[in-house]
Amino acid sequence: MTGGVLYVVSGPSGAGKSTVIKKALDKVEGFTFSVSYTTREKRPGEIEGEDYFFISEEEFHELKEQGEFLEYAEVHGYYYGTSKSFIKEKLDEGFNIVLDVDVQGSLNIKKEMPYDSVLIFVVPPSYKELQKRLMGRGTENEKDLKKRLEDSKWEIQRMEEFDYLLENNDVPESVNRLISIIIAEQLKISRIKDGLEEKVDKFFKYDFS
Ligand SMILES: Nc1nc2c(ncn2[C@@H]2O[C@H](COP(=O)(O)OP(=O)(O)O)[C@@H](O)[C@H]2O)c(=O)[nH]1
Ligand SMILES: Nc1ncnc2c1ncn2[C@@H]1O[C@H](COP(=O)(O)OP(=O)(O)O)[C@@H](O)[C@H]1O
Numbered sequence: 625m626t627g628g629v630l631y632v633v634s635g636p637s638g639a640g641k642s643t644v645i646k647k648a649l650d651k652v653e654g655f656t657f658s659v660s661y662t663t664r665e666k667r668p669g670e671i672e673g674e675d676y677f678f679i680s681e682e683e684f685h686e687l688k689e690q691g692e693f694l695e696y697a698e699v700h701g702y703y704y705g706t707s708k709s710f711i712k713e714k715l716d717e718g719f720n721i722v723l724d725v726d727v728q729g730s731l732n733i734k735k736e737m738p739y740d741s742v743l744i745f746v747v748p749p750s751y752k753e754l755q756k757r758l759m760g761r762g763t764e765n766e767k768d769l770k771k772r773l774e775d776s777k778w779e780i781q782r783m784e785e786f787d788y789l790l791e792n793n794d795v796p797e798s799v800n801r802l803i804s805i806i807i808a809e810q811l812k813i814s815r816i817k818d819g820l821e822e823k824v825d826k827f828f829k830y831d832f833s
Contacts (some may be wrong), residue, residue: 630741631742632741638776654718655720659707660723661705664702674692698713699775779833
């Protein structure tokens with residue numbers, strides 16, 4: 625696998641990002657997940673240092689002042705940030721990295737960061753289904769649930785700015801779709817790195833007259 629690529633997954637709360645990422649990462653080699661910092665509460669079943677680093681707002685602002693975040697945002701009323709040192713360390717080790725980041729953070733990574741990045745937007749089949757999944761997950765209080773559903777209305781509008789749209793109807797199908805996106809991009813990036821794309825262009829420009 626060619627290393628050094630950031631695969632940035634985004635989409636409304638409840639769309640199925642974590643579910644699809646976790647299952648896909650079990651099936652590919654040379655990939656690691658970027659564990660973010662967050663100030664939101666840990667959900668039942670979430671593991672410190674695997675799902676997130678759960679920290680206080682004071683600790684978050686301290687890390688921000690120290691320049692520890694590659695990017696950060698306030699999302700659905702909580703703070704989230706990507707560890708700069710983690711990203712650098714894993715890229716140096718030749719890994720590709722999957723990140724789960726909000727819409728604005730994803731677009732910032734694409735536009736501002738000096739890395740190869742691929743942006744993938746995960747959507748549920750309908751708003752109704754999103755409501756059903758979020759309520760079914762049962763991890764948000766009434767206020768947070770309402771805010772996340774409200775936020776999904778503008779998040780969905782930004783999907784066109786992403787490289788890929790992944791409609792998450794059936795989990796196994798979505799996992800295969802994410803893996804096929806990764807394989808396609810890996811091939812494309814390794815061909816460019818091997819100069820093959822360049823050769824192909826030269827060949828087609830060859831004057832046959
Ligand atoms: N900008 C940014 N967003 C993040 C980061 N980590 C998680 N998020 C986003 O924060 C939002 C809320 O994440 P979470 O509380 O886990 O809720 P979920 O979307 O329901 O899984 C999601 O859109 C995540 O993609 C981060 O490091 N930076
Ligand atoms: N394709 C799917 N069909 C039905 N339920 C799903 C599907 N994908 C995820 N879910 C469920 O929907 C809820 C939200 O999934 P999750 O991965 O936490 O989303 P996100 O990380 O985008 O907030 C979870 O309870 C999960 O089990």
